[in-house]
Amino acid sequence: MSTSKHKSTIWSHFEISTLDNSKATCLYCKENVSRGTTSKSYNTSNLWIHMKRHHNSELDTASTSKTTTQKTKRDEEGGLQPQPKKTNNFVRDNR
Numbered sequence: 001m002s003t004s005k006h007k008s009t010i011w012s013h014f015e016i017s018t019l020d021n022s023k024a025t026c027l028y029c030k031e032n033v034s035r036g037t038t039s040k041s042y043n044t045s046n047l048w049i050h051m052k053r054h055h056n057s058e059l060d061t062a063s064t065s066k067t068t069t070q071k072t073k074r075d076e077e078g079g080l081q082p083q084p085k086k087t088n089n090f091v092r093d094n095r
């Protein structure tokens with residue numbers, strides 16, 4: 001189900017410019033943001049910076065995965081008290 005390349009969620013806010021492949025167009029303000037100089041150095045860091053700077057509210061609504069995990073500690077104290085063994089002392093007179 002998963003493709004080889006992880007698709008970043010940034011692409012729900014940007015789309016690659018049809019004119020310049022090295023740039024991504026912001027879907028909100030239609031600004032072209034550079035993705036890097038070469039195709040190998042393409043990254044989404046500039047796009048994230050643009051989003052946080054100009055459309056931070058859009059990012060907040062996108063990430064609604066707030067998971068608060070509460071760990072329940074279960075302390076089981078084994079109250080194992082050593083039971084005193086009752087030994088019956090038979091006094092046998094084996095003489």
Ligand SMILES: [Zn+2]
Nearest residue numbers: 026028029054
């Ligand atoms: Zn923008």
